[in-house]
Amino acid sequence: MSVAPRVSFVSLGCPKALVDSERIITRLRAEGYEIARKHDGADLVVVNTCGFLDSARDESLEAIGTAMKENGKVIVTGCMGATPELIRDKHPNVFAITGPQAYESVMAAVHEAAPPAHDPYLDLLPPQGVKLTPRHYAYLKISEGCNNRCTFCIIPALRGDLVSRPAADVLREAEKLAKAGVKEIMVISQDTSAYGVDIKYAASQWGDREVRAKFLDLSRELGDMGMWVRLHYVYPYPHVADVIPLMAEGKVLPYLDIPFQHASPAVLKNMRRPAHGEKTLDRIRSWREICPDLSIRSTFIVGFPGETEEDFQMLLDWLDEAKIDRAGCFKYEPVGGARSEEMGLAAVPQEVKEARWHRFMQRQQKISAQQQKKKIGKRLPVIIDEANGLSAKGRTKYDAPEIDGSVHIESRRPLRTGDIVTVKIERADAYDLYGITG
Numbered sequence: 001m002s003v004a005p006r007v008s009f010v011s012l013g014c015p016k017a018l019v020d021s022e023r024i025i026t027r028l029r030a031e032g033y034e035i036a037r038k039h040d041g042a043d044l045v046v047v048n049t050c051g052f053l054d055s056a057r058d059e060s061l062e063a064i065g066t067a068m069k070e071n072g073k074v075i076v077t078g079c080m081g082a083t084p085e086l087i088r089d090k091h092p093n094v095f096a097i098t099g100p101q102a103y104e105s106v107m108a109a110v111h112e113a114a115p116p117a118h119d120p121y122l123d124l125l126p127p128q129g130v131k132l133t134p135r136h137y138a139y140l141k142i143s144e145g146c147n148n149r150c151t152f153c154i155i156p157a158l159r160g161d162l163v164s165r166p167a168a169d170v171l172r173e174a175e176k177l178a179k180a181g182v183k184e185i186m187v188i189s190q191d192t193s194a195y196g197v198d199i200k201y202a203a204s205q206w207g208d209r210e211v212r213a214k215f216l217d218l219s220r221e222l223g224d225m226g227m228w229v230r231l232h233y234v235y236p237y238p239h240v241a242d243v244i245p246l247m248a249e250g251k252v253l254p255y256l257d258i259p260f261q262h263a264s265p266a267v268l269k270n271m272r273r274p275a276h277g278e279k280t281l282d283r284i285r286s287w288r289e290i291c292p293d294l295s296i297r298s299t300f301i302v303g304f305p306g307e308t309e310e311d312f313q314m315l316l317d318w319l320d321e322a323k324i325d326r327a328g329c330f331k332y333e334p335v336g337g338a339r340s341e342e343m344g345l346a347a348v349p350q351e352v353k354e355a356r357w358h359r360f361m362q363r364q365q366k367i368s369a370q371q372q373k374k375k376i377g378k379r380l381p382v383i384i385d386e387a388n389g390l391s392a393k394g395r396t397k398y399d400a401p402e403i404d405g406s407v408h409i410e411s412r413r414p415l416r417t418g419d420i421v422t423v424k425i426e427r428a429d430a431y432d433l434y435g436i437t438g
């Protein structure tokens with residue numbers, strides 16, 4: 001019997017890159033490759049890189065360097081693969097470089113580096129593919145690329161314009177995940193609310209009916225599959241209001257991840273954000289009227305070129321009004337190739353950026369703590385992420401894995417990962433909740 005070639009895999013970057021990694025690993029496993037734990041002793045290394053921020057590029061280059069040192073046969077894929085010269089500059093001897101989602105070219109490079117062994121038993125693969133995320137939750141990518149041109153972002157340059165998957169294709173994958181025991185799916189893309197625009201919302205055959213490639217139709221169908229459905233990277237367009245009733249009915253989680261990025265119209269305009277002209281506070285108010293327990297998470301950038309103290313103050317006031325549940329904040333970092341650097345806007349000094357970041361975090365932390373406190377005394381469904389005898393860590397419907405808070409649970413009976421249990425919340429801080437089952 002031939003010995004299966006072993007591939008060591010490094011996955012860097014965001015949840016979207018993780019989905020790409022899962023797909024490549026699924027292909028590798030299907031063709032009989034084994035996934036090695038260490039570079040040393042593997043037949044080759046695949047590094048799935050992130051090229052979004054300069055710091056992410058540095059991390060990617062470092063990971064490639066480590067793989068070169070410990071193994072020497074390295075295939076680079078992912079966002080940084082779109083700028084091969086940057087990689088070759090530092091690591092001229094990498095075996096191959098392929099761009100983002102270039103699954104075929106990654107596989108071709110792998111075949112060249114280490115031809116597959118043919119063993120029918122190794123070719124067996126669970127029909128849902130291989131997942132890097134824990135078994136009870138999974139990311140579901142509905143489209144690739146983006147039609148927007150935010151000035152700080154190079155994703156459209158790296159990944160191209162929006163390409164949506166047909167609805168039936170997405171639903172088929174979701175159904176496989178449900179059958180494999182997944183309890184929660186995170187719908188991801190670069191711009192979830194734009195889903196289907198590129199294919200003119202074309203309908204595809206799903207069972208006995210046709211389903212249009214529309215944000216609302218897809219959310220409804222996914223909501224009927226019995227899993228928790230969480231929506232990420234949604235923009236505050238008017239049609240987003242259509243899915244809020246699904247949240248109020250309990251079909252889709254009452255959770256929206258909306259990267260607002262700022263509140264000052266001048267900064268948003270300089271950022272060329274989608275829906276920058278929308279009155280976001282009014283919109284949030286009307287969503288909450290329909291679904292009062294809607295939880296909103298967002299990300300913001302402080303210190304964008306040209307941001308004045310007045311702009312920043314507007315952002316703090318917006319936070320006070322919007323009372324969103326969670327907010328991440330990034331200090332603006334120039335990204336090579338982004339237009340924000342060529343607009344002639346005044347750079348915000350580093351110390352001002354730092355100070356604004358701290359002010360933002362302090363303000364939001366207070367708001368998050370207030371929002372969290374409202375949950376004390378409630379009995380909430382919690383999905384278990386980690387179980388350890390009679391104590392466990394889980395999440396409510398209001399918290400996404402890896403980015404939001406956890407619930408620390410004491411239980412009278414042992415819990416298992418993936419269980420959904422009712423927890424009485426007894427205590428809260430700005431991030432986490434504490435409670436007992438029953």
Ligand code: SF4
Nearest residue numbers: 146148150153155190
């Ligand atoms: S919406 Fe803007 S920030 Fe998001 S991927 Fe598209 S261009 Fe980049």
